[in-house]
Amino acid sequence: MATDTHGAEGKGLELVFHPMDQFIVKPLFGDGGVGTFTITNVTLWMALTVLAIVALLVLGTSGRSTVPSRVQSIAELAYGFIRKMVEDVAGKDALPYFPYIMTLFIFIVFSNFLGLLPGAFTTTSHIAVTAVMAMAVFLAVTILGFVKNGFGFLSVFWISSAPLPLRPILALIEVISYFVRPVSHSIRLAGNMMAGHAVIKVFAAFAPMVLISTGIGLLVTPLSIIAITAIYALEVLVAFIQAYVFTILTCVYLKDALHPHH
Amino acid sequence: MATETTAAAEGHVSPLALEEAGKCVDSHGGAIGMPQLCGDWMGNQIFWLVVTLIVIYFVLSRIALPRIAAVLAERQGTITNDLAAAEDLKVKAVEAEEAYNKALADARAEAQNIVAATKAEIKGEIDDAIAKADAEISAKAAEGEAKIAEIRAGAMEAVKTVAKDTAKEIVAAMGGKADAKTVTAAITARMKG
Numbered sequence: 461m462a463t464d465t466h467g468a469e470g471k472g473l474e475l476v477f478h479p480m481d482q483f484i485v486k487p488l489f490g491d492g493g494v495g496t497f498t499i500t501n502v503t504l505w506m507a508l509t510v511l512a513i514v515a516l517l518v519l520g521t522s523g524r525s526t527v528p529s530r531v532q533s534i535a536e537l538a539y540g541f542i543r544k545m546v547e548d549v550a551g552k553d554a555l556p557y558f559p560y561i562m563t564l565f566i567f568i569v570f571s572n573f574l575g576l577l578p579g580a581f582t583t584t585s586h587i588a589v590t591a592v593m594a595m596a597v598f599l600a601v602t603i604l605g606f607v608k609n610g611f612g613f614l615s616v617f618w619i620s621s622a623p624l625p626l627r628p629i630l631a632l633i634e635v636i637s638y639f640v641r642p643v644s645h646s647i648r649l650a651g652n653m654m655a656g657h658a659v660i661k662v663f664a665a666f667a668p669m670v671l672i673s674t675g676i677g678l679l680v681t682p683l684s685i686i687a688i689t690a691i692y693a694l695e696v697l698v699a700f701i702q703a704y705v706f707t708i709l710t711c712v713y714l715k716d717a718l719h720p721h722h
Numbered sequence: 723m724a725t726e727t728t729a730a731a732e733g734h735v736s737p738l739a740l741e742e743a744g745k746c747v748d749s750h751g752g753a754i755g756m757p758q759l760c761g762d763w764m765g766n767q768i769f770w771l772v773v774t775l776i777v778i779y780f781v782l783s784r785i786a787l788p789r790i791a792a793v794l795a796e797r798q799g800t801i802t803n804d805l806a807a808a809e810d811l812k813v814k815a816v817e818a819e820e821a822y823n824k825a826l827a828d829a830r831a832e833a834q835n836i837v838a839a840t841k842a843e844i845k846g847e848i849d850d851a852i853a854k855a856d857a858e859i860s861a862k863a864a865e866g867e868a869k870i871a872e873i874r875a876g877a878m879e880a881v882k883t884v885a886k887d888t889a890k891e892i893v894a895a896m897g898g899k900a901d902a903k904t905v906t907a908a909i910t911a912r913m914k915g
Contacts, residue, residue, distance in 0.1 A: 478752055478753065480753035480755075480756060480757055481751075481752055481753050481757075483753065483756070483757040483758060484746070484747060484751070484753050484757045485757065485760070485763040485766060485767065486751075493762070494762060494763050494766050495765075495766065496765040496766055496769050497766075497769060498766055500763075500766055500770070502763075502766060502767050502770050502771075503770050506770050506771065506773075506774040507774075509774065509778075510774055510777050510778060510781070513778055513781065513782075514781060517781070517782065517785075517786035517790070518781060518785050518786050518789075521786065521789050521790055521793065524789065524792070524793050524796075525793075526793070526796060526797050526800055528793070532793075535786070535790060536790055536793070536794065539787065539790045539791075539794075540794075558787075559779065559782055559783040559787055560779065562782055562787065563775060563778050563779045563782055564775075566778065566782070567774065567775060567778055583767070583771070585758070586757075586758050586763075586767055587758045587759070588758070588763070588764040588767040588768055588771075589767050589768075589771050592768050592771055592772070593771075593775075650758065654756075654758060
């Protein structure tokens, strides 16, 4: 393996820092380059995401029981959670878009959690993935806004509750922030996922210190293991919260498209 | 050995230079900079992401979401039905209680009627018996009084006879001639006094 020779430079007696290697996209079969249709680790982990989703939402609910099993309860909980979020944040007339929002949420939450498995590839840590989703949301919401409200959608930038002299300035700020939305929307998710995983990897690199220098190692090794555990716990939280944030922001943007008047 | 020499050779090339050359990994397969920014991989990721999202969307919208919605609706229906049934049963229980109370009150009223009727009947009988007894008693009393009056009359008569006889004797003994008519008149007058 490439990574083996990589760490062997100093014959094993040095700390090896490669926190970003976990984000490398590589073909599953063979050593060739990565083309558009190559089956890569991205393919593998997205396929696992799909399988996990099918297991929860399709196999888990196959009993259709009135008194639900544990898995069915979780599926119903996820359904109710997102449905209620769409209804509360974007309003009742946003419910036709619930399946799309549910698709985004369930994909992100499963990708995030599968990415927490040791050795996993986190698809949502890549800006390419999150940017596509954020751009899709941005374009869909903008087009929807114009289709539903015509040019009345532009009133989303015109804060009628603000004093009149302030409104043009606010409108400028609103326009800028509107176009920054897809950027922040995507970088927030990818950045969170990448940072946590990279930090875990950095602490992991300190963990074998005891093999190199027993003196410092007795202090550094336990500390880094505790740090890995703590960051991992934090990452479990982040995995859910970032999926939640991505979804609720999508709902907020959808609300702007359906009800542009402040 | 060959790999080590290339590694040593490439060790002099800075990662920044490699990154500028459009490379994403160094000769060891390690990451240069952020793999997230590697343009070579983005097409692959976007393609598989779109495939994945479409698959998830169809699984959700065709199978999972309608099924869960149906289960939830069915559960809601079951709960509503059960609540309605419970409400019905409650009403029935109240009705049964009312019927029971009514039956109890009826029975009580009937019992009271029977008691009152019986009391009245018994009272009538007692009154009858008392009246009868009173009548009998007054009859007997009247009879007794009649007898007493008879006896008294008899006694008067006897007293009169004895008084007449005694008076005649006394008058005779005194040497007079007793006129029966005068003696009787005298005795009658005395006895009245």
